[in-house]
Amino acid sequence: MWGGCVCVCVHGTGGREAMELALHYALNHAPGTHAALGLLYQHQVFEKFFMVLIPRLNNKRILHDWDLWGPLILCVTLAMMLRDTARDDQKSLVFSGVFVIVWCGAAVVTLNSKLLGGTLSFFQSVCVLGYCLLPLVAGTLIIRTLALMSLASVPVRSVVVLLGLAWALFASMGFLGDSQPVNRKALAVYPMFLFYFVISWLIFVQPVSD
């Protein structure tokens, strides 16, 4: 159903209609999810996901109506997926490690951006960095799916992860690029690159059967 929503959006019907369709479906078929979905819908979490997936459509609304629900969902999803594939004695370490990397990394990148003269507030920046994890989370999901079909070879994983990394960087630059002084934009992008690179690398090295 969610995949259908994405297809509708990509083929031009628009993200908002697709989201409403998805929400309507979820509320009618799983009433228990009312409260959670209502909360996410109230904070326009799904809309922000689409803004990240299709960066050219962004209208900076993500900056004005920032929230941490989306980043939390993505972080938990990523941590759970990487935890699943980790060795038995490292499952909890991987789960907590992903949490620490995502939140501490976002905090460090944001602080660096502020110190370089960025105009965004702390939580706006953390929100954007968190939402822009979506391509990498999607990449992880794709790799897991390919692994089920024994297709997750190293080259395939490399391509998926690199694509996710480029997408995440492109999307985050679309939101955060204007908030930096022109002569320091590269200095603000570099830690952002390191942040997404480390997460991409964690996704790449997860033990999956190819």
Add this chain to the structure above:
Amino acid sequence: MSTAIDFGEDDIPPSQRQPSQPQDQANMPSLGGALSAAMMSGLGQQIAGNMWSAGSEQAKQAYGAYARVDLLRPYFDVEVHQVRARLLRSFLPTRPSRDVDPVPTELYGPLMLVFSLVTVLLFGMKHSGTEVREGTLMGTALAICFGYWIGGSSIYFFFAYIFNTSLSFLQILYTTGYGLVAYCVCLLVATMLPGSNAFLLAWAVLGSLSAAKMALVFFSRTADRKQGLIVGSVVFVIHWVYLFYLFRAYHMIVGPW
């Protein structure tokens, strides 16, 4: 009588309460107790209020002093071309003039280099199959890199203090931080070309150049030449050998040697 009855009520503030009339002799003990209780209560409240306001004021001052990023902003006041030039200059062991070339106190480059080294080290550790018994590779890499940057700088600062080198701790942090460029490059070479002697070559050339640059900074800032030579040698040896240690300890895929 009504005065005596109303006196002990809580709704009258202590400051507005009047002393009892002398004709109410029968009520004096209870009145005195109520008065002292009211005074104690008012005094306690006032002391508590004063303590609260003083504490909150101190907390605000502490927050204002330590939580403002403005305090750190001067150390991040740098532009792209300056960072690029400093990265390149970290390999050029020219002796800086004591008066003309002041050592900057910028921290953006060093901090990013430490994070880059963490990434490179992590990459190499995973690539070579390094096992960490307690903890994670990420935690180990962070501890190693920040440990060297801050711990190494502290050791250099100690020697600088002993040998009268006129460098502040921030200047030493800057110098050590930019010295990590060679670490990143050499360890990246070791990871990309495992089992070859490429690391040795990079260590011999780039590692030496970087260590020599650091040693010259310390040497040029020491008044006495002999002492400058000692502190420069110490810095050179520590910086150069630690790179080799990182390679041997965390890049287990080694060549035929």
